[in-house]
Each structure stands twice: as structure tokens, then as C-alpha cells.
Amino acid sequence: MSDVASKFPVEMPLPVMKSVKSVSDELARLPYPERGRAIRRLGHDLPAMFSATAGGVYLIGRDRHMRRIAGVGAEMLPQLCERALRAGIHDLGAPVLLPPDRQFGSIASAPILDGATVLGMVIVYRTIDAKPLDSIEHGAVMALGAVLSHYLVNRDEPRAPIAMAAPAPPPKLDQVDDRVDDPYGSFDRDEPTTEIPTSLANQIRRIQEDLSMAHKIQRRFVGELPKYVPLVTRDRQVKVLRIAAEYRPAFEIGGDFYDLIKTSDHRVVVVIGDVAGKGIAAALIMTRATTELRSLANAGHGPAEILAEMNRQLIADGHDESFVTAVCVEIDMSNQVIRVANASHVPPVIRRADGGLLIPNPRSGAPLGLLENESYSVAECQFSFGDIVVLMTDGISEALDLVPEIVPSSRLNKTIAAARHDAKSIVTQLIDEADRHNVKRRDDVALVAVQLG
Amino acid sequence: MTFTRTSEGDTTYLVITGTLDAMTAPELRTEVDTIVSEGHRIVVVDLGGVELIDSSGVAVLVALYKRVKANNGSVQIRGLRDQPAAIFKLLNLDRVFGTKTS
Numbered sequence: 079m080s081d082v083a084s085k086f087p088v089e090m091p092l093p094v095m096k097s098v099k100s101v102s103d104e105l106a107r108l109p110y111p112e113r114g115r116a117i118r119r120l121g122h123d124l125p126a127m128f129s130a131t132a133g134g135v136y137l138i139g140r141d142r143h144m145r146r147i148a149g150v151g152a153e154m155l156p157q158l159c160e161r162a163l164r165a166g167i168h169d170l171g172a173p174v175l176l177p178p179d180r181q182f183g184s185i186a187s188a189p190i191l192d193g194a195t196v197l198g199m200v201i202v203y204r205t206i207d208a209k210p211l212d213s214i215e216h217g218a219v220m221a222l223g224a225v226l227s228h229y230l231v232n233r234d235e236p237r238a239p240i241a242m243a244a245p246a247p248p249p250k251l252d253q254v255d256d257r258v259d260d261p262y263g264s265f266d267r268d269e270p271t272t273e274i275p276t277s278l279a280n281q282i283r284r285i286q287e288d289l290s291m292a293h294k295i296q297r298r299f300v301g302e303l304p305k306y307v308p309l310v311t312r313d314r315q316v317k318v319l320r321i322a323a324e325y326r327p328a329f330e331i332g333g334d335f336y337d338l339i340k341t342s343d344h345r346v347v348v349v350i351g352d353v354a355g356k357g358i359a360a361a362l363i364m365t366r367a368t369t370e371l372r373s374l375a376n377a378g379h380g381p382a383e384i385l386a387e388m389n390r391q392l393i394a395d396g397h398d399e400s401f402v403t404a405v406c407v408e409i410d411m412s413n414q415v416i417r418v419a420n421a422s423h424v425p426p427v428i429r430r431a432d433g434g435l436l437i438p439n440p441r442s443g444a445p446l447g448l449l450e451n452e453s454y455s456v457a458e459c460q461f462s463f464g465d466i467v468v469l470m471t472d473g474i475s476e477a478l479d480l481v482p483e484i485v486p487s488s489r490l491n492k493t494i495a496a497a498r499h500d501a502k503s504i505v506t507q508l509i510d511e512a513d514r515h516n517v518k519r520r521d522d523v524a525l526v527a528v529q530l531g
Numbered sequence: 532m533t534f535t536r537t538s539e540g541d542t543t544y545l546v547i548t549g550t551l552d553a554m555t556a557p558e559l560r561t562e563v564d565t566i567v568s569e570g571h572r573i574v575v576v577d578l579g580g581v582e583l584i585d586s587s588g589v590a591v592l593v594a595l596y597k598r599v600k601a602n603n604g605s606v607q608i609r610g611l612r613d614q615p616a617a618i619f620k621l622l623n624l625d626r627v628f629g630t631k632t633s
Contacts, residue, residue, distance in 0.1 A: 354586040354593075401593055403622065422623045444623045448593065 303338045303526065309411035310343045317411055317463060317531030319346060322501035324509055325524045334471045334524035335368050339375040344412040347375035347384070350469040350526055351404030351423065354445070367392070367402055367446070381406035381419035382454040385446065389421070389454075392447035401445040405469055409461075409530060416461050416530075419454045421446050428459075429466045429504065433495045463531040466501055468494055470508065471524045501527035532581075534562060543571040548580030551588030551615075559588075563595045572604030579610025584618055596628065 307319040321338065336350040349371055370391050374384045384406050392402065403423040409416055418426060418438040422445045428436040440457035461467075497507040504527045512523050532555035534547045543566060551559065566574060576592065578584075596606045608628045611619055619625050 354590050400590055401622075422621065442623060444627055448597075448624075448627050 303336070307338070307340050307346060309340075309346065309409075309531070311414070312344075312412045319409070319531065320501050320529040321526065322505040323524075323526045324505050336469065336524055336526050337368055337371055338526065338528070339372055341376050341378065344410060346409045346411075346528075347371075347381070348407045348409065348467070348469060348526060348528060349375075349384075349404060350426075350471060350524060351402050351421075351446075352471045352524075353402050354400055367404075380456065381408050381417050382440075382456045385419050385421050385443065385454040386452065389443075389446040389449070389452050393450055395447075401447040403445045407467060407469065409467070409528065411531070414461050414463070414530075415458055416467065417456050417458045419443075419456050421454060424470055426467055426469045427491060427494055428461065429468065429494050429497075429499065430462065431464050431499055433499070435491055435495055437491075461530050464499075464529065466499065466504060466527055466529045468504055468508075469526045469528075501529045532558065534559060536562065536566070538571075542573045542575060544575050544577065546577040546580065550583040551578075551581050551591070552583065552585040553587040556587040556591045559591045560594065563591060563598070566595065567598045567602065570602065572599065572602060574599050574604065574606045576606060576608050577610045578608060578615055579612065581610075581615050582613065584615040589618065589622065589624065593624075593627075 303321050303323045305321055307321065308316050309319060310316055323336065325334065325336070334350075334352050336348070338349075339347045341347055351367060353367070367388060370388050371384065374387050379387065385404060388402070388404070402421070404421045405423045405426055406419045407416060407426055408418075416428070416438065418440055420440050420442040422442050425437050425439055425442075428438065430436065436459065438457040438459055440455040443454040444452050493507050493511045494504055497504045505525050508525055509523065532547065532549035532551055534545060536546075537544050545562070545566070547559065549555065574595065576595070581588075592606075592608070599606050606628065608619075611625075619628070
């Protein structure tokens with residue numbers, strides 16, 4: 079018996095993972111393009127849910143035997159999906175397939191699945207090492223499995239095996255299929271290859287759009303703020319905000335986010351936040367928070383109302399296990415006022431041209447998503463042209479590194495005070511400092527510095 | 532990380548020791564699921580033996596709080612000290628969980 083055969087049972091009871099189903103439910107509820115972003119995040123988190131013994135893609139044929147496509151990593155999946163699609167996997171009907179990815183070149187004409195009928199696809203995945211799954215394809219693999227399993231569950235057909243395996247029980251040796259070693263094992267060929275139904279083709283195209291949008295959103299929302307934003311003072315002088323930002327995701331995705339919204343010719347709202355908890359909920363919450371934020375800011379709400387409303391939304395969304403710390407800053411160039419509200423987050427720091435620091439300190443409210451009807455306070459202060467506001471995240475794991483004391487802001491303050499007086503230098507210095515002190519960085523680093531004219 | 536759960540009358544006590552972080556929080560999450568599905572309404576969590584907590588650990592406790600509360604129940608935290616106490620204070624969670632955080 080081959081080594082491969084001894085590892086992989088043929089008929090595995092494949093319980094649906096409750097959390098996988100809820101993932102696909104959630105995904106289905108998200109509008110495009112937020113869904114793309116959530117899928118992106120899922121790619122980081124779902125693998126940790128599965129402690130299977132090996133990675134690969136398995137196809138289940140009509141004879142109910144499961145075959146492993148040997149040597150498959152996630153990067154092969156788009157091609158496999160294409161093949162499976164041509165083979166009639168539309169039986170399952172779910173929008174589970176990726177179109178071929180141009181990056182992998184043309185799809186070889188595959189003898190394996192053409193004309194076969196495939197009942198189900200099982201994706202068993204583990205992270206081989208501690209590296210995070212970084213590519214969009216990996217995220218799509220996971221999301222794909224989630225959607226597939228959801229569909230299969232809902233179809234309520236006993237013959238449809240379920241995807242996404244839990245830890246496999248030990249194989250029953252007498253049931254092992256010798257052919258499991260053969261990557262191109264034969265399938266039933268009595269079903270002709272069928273055309274892809276239009277609806278499925280449309281769904282595939284949407285998934286492809288979602289995925290490429292996820293790339294764009296990722297780069298746009300977290301990492302790319304405009305570098306210059308002109309605002310107008312009361313006496314119609316133009317003052318240009320100069321903005322520097324940096325986002326460094328770490329191994330464990332912490333769900334940091336930031337955004338800067340120009341809401342009128344004299345007003346800008348900047349937010350930075352940190353979604354606690356890992357995993358799917360955190361991913362979805364972050365997409366939710368960033369979307370809500372824009373519409374609230376544009377509707378003219380002030381920082382305290384924005385946080386209060388985000389809090390209400392997150393509570394209404396009902397994610398049990400997560401919460402968001404955040405700071406909301408409003409910059410009003412018409413009267414040179416900064417207003418700050420804080421939901422249990424690291425307070426922002428304002429650096430004056432002479433290196434002096436001002437830390438607006440409103441009473442901090444509870445993290446968003448925890449307490450119903452929580453209200454937030456605003457601290458207000460005048461700024462001078464040229465002052466720089468620095469917003470940052472400071473994950474709890476950073477605090478852990480400094481156990482037993484919680485990170486005092488003095489180290490950060492000293493770095494800000496010692497830097498050159500421009501947004502980019504401050505961001506660079508802070509990143510360097512964080513890297514020096516936090517060797518096994520386990521949380522995202524996110525920073526935004528805005529020079530006020 | 533280890534935990535034990537006991538009952539006295541209507542009250543459920545959950546005593547946790549060790550480090551409650553991203554690695555160990557998932558085990559506790561399963562216990563939280565059980566506590567909630569069994570309908571316990573008065574829950575006291577003793578964190579006196581917890582040396583270290585990170586945001587994942589906090590998240591599981593928050594989940595317990597929200598879900599028991601949704602069942603018209605309440606969750607108290609006792610025994611917070613050192614780093615966990617500081618984390619709770621940082622996140623204003625001492626307000627969320629009530630004042631028994633000594």
C-alpha cells in the first residue's frame with residue numbers, strides 16, 4: 079500500500095463545520111466589493127481552522143471514491159477548478175469556481191476530468207509552516223470551500239458530500255482505494271461534458287472581479303491615502319494637508335484600518351482603528367467599519383457621533399467575539415480646530431513645529447461593539463498651521479512585550495518629538511522604532527501622520 | 532491554559548489559569564459555547580490565575596459576556612491582576628464587566 083493511500087481514507091465522514099457555513103452566510107450577505115476584501119482576509123484565517131493531515135485538493139467521483147490530485151498546492155487550484163467545471167461540477171450549482179488565472183499560463187488540456195462527473199470537491203488545507211497565506215488565490219481557495227459547503231448543506235441531498243474536511247479520522251485500511259495513488263484516476267465517463275450555464279459563468283466572473291477588487295481595496299484602504307489634500311480657511315486661503323501613512327500587517331492579522339475622508343472644502347475626518355479578535359468576524363467587522371465610516375463622515379457627523387453610530391451598527395450586527403478600538407479626528411480648517419473622540423484606542427499626538435507635543439484627551443469610551451448606547455466625548459483644541467497630527471495603532475501584543483507595564487506612550491512621544499518636522503519622517507521614525515523594539519511583532523502596525531498646512 | 536467549571540446553585544464559576552492568548556483562546560471558546568448552550572445565566576469568571584492575556588483572550592471573554600447577556604444573564608470577572616488588569620483598564624473593559632476587578 080502506498081504511503082499516500084495510508085494517509086487518506088477514501089470515505090471520510092465530512093462534517094460541515096458550523097463556522098464555515100456561517101462564513102459563507104456572511105459572505106453572501108456582503109455587497110460587492112466588500113465581499114472581496116472579506117475573502118482576502120479569510121485566506122489568512124481559515125487555514126488555522128483545519129488541522130488536517132495534509133494539504134491538497136480531492137475530487138469525489140460518482141463512485142463515491144475520493145481521489146487526491148497529487149502534488150497540488152493552492153496555486154494550482156484555479157486550473158483544477160476550470161477542469162472540474164468542464165467536467166460538470168455545475169451539478170453542485172454553487173458559485174464556487176475560479177476562472178483560470180492568467181498568471182499560471184494556459185491550462186493544459188487535462189485528461190483527468192473531461193467528461194467525468196464530479197460530485198464534490200474537498201479542500202483540505204493546512205499551513206505547512208508559520209507563514210501567513212498571502213496570496214489572493216489562497217484566500218479564494220478558502221472562500222471557495224466555504225461557499226461550496228454552504229451550497230451542499232442547503233441542497234439537502236444525501237448524496238452530496240460536504241467539502242472542507244475536519245481532522246480526518248484514521249483510515250479504515252480495508253476501504254482504501256488503491257487508485258488513490260493515481261492522480262489521474264478514472265471517473266465515470268457516462269456523463270457528457272456540459273456547457274457552463276450562463277448564470278454560473280456570471281457568478282464566476284463576479285468572483286474574479288471580487289478578487290481583483292480585493293487587491294485594489296486592500297491597497298487603497300489600508301496603505302494608500304492621498305498624499306495631499308487641499309483645504310480652505312475661512313478667509314479663503316488654501317492650506318494643503320500633507321499625509322504620510324504606513325500599514326504593516328504582521329503574521330497574525332489584527333484588523334487594523336485607517337481612512338481619511340474629505341467631507342467639504344474645509345473639513346477632513348481621519349480615523350484609525352483596530353479590530354480585536356482574529357478570524358472571520360474580525361475581517362468582516364473591519365470591512366463593515368470602514369464602509370460605515372465614510373457615509374457617516376460625509377453626512378457631516380462629528381467624531382463622537384461617528385463613533386457612537388459605528389458602535390450601534392456593530393452591536394446590531396451581532397458579532398459576539400469582537401470589538402473595535404478607534405480614534406476619530408476631525409480637522410476643520412475654517413477655524414483651525416481639531417476635534418478628537420476616542421474608543422479605548424491609543425490617543426493621537428499633535429506635534430508642534432518646535433517639537434512640543436499635545437495629546438488631546440477626551441474621556442475614552444468603551445471599544446466599539448461592546449456596550450449598547452455608549453456615548454463618546456469630544457476634546458477640541460486649536461491647531462497652528464504646520465502642526466502634525468499622528469494617529470497610530472498599538473496592538474495589545476505590543477503591550478505584552480512590555481509586560482508587566484502597558485506600553486507607555488512616552489517611548490512613542492519621544493520618537494515623535496525627536497523626528498524631523500514632517501509627516502513622512504515621523505512615520506518612518508516610528509516604524510523604525512517599532513521594528514527595533516518589537517522583534518517578534520505579532521500585530522499590525524498602522525500609522526497616519528497629517529501635517530496641517 | 533487550563534480552566535475548570537463548577538456550579539453552586541444558580542451560579543456557574545469558571546476558573547481560568549495560565550496564558551489566555553491566540554493559541555489557547557480557542558479551547559476556551561468551546562467552553563463558552565457550552566456554557567451558553569446550557570443556558571447558564573449567572574457566570575463568574577475567576578482570572579486570578581491568568582498571567583497573560585492578549586486580544587484573542589479578551590475577545591473570548593467578551594463573547595461570553597455578550598452571549599450570556601443576550602440570554603438575560605450576567606457575567607462577572609474576578610481576580611484580575613497585573614497585565615490582564617492593565618489590559619482591561621486600557622480597553623475600558625472594567626466598565627463593561629462591572630467593578631469586581633480587584
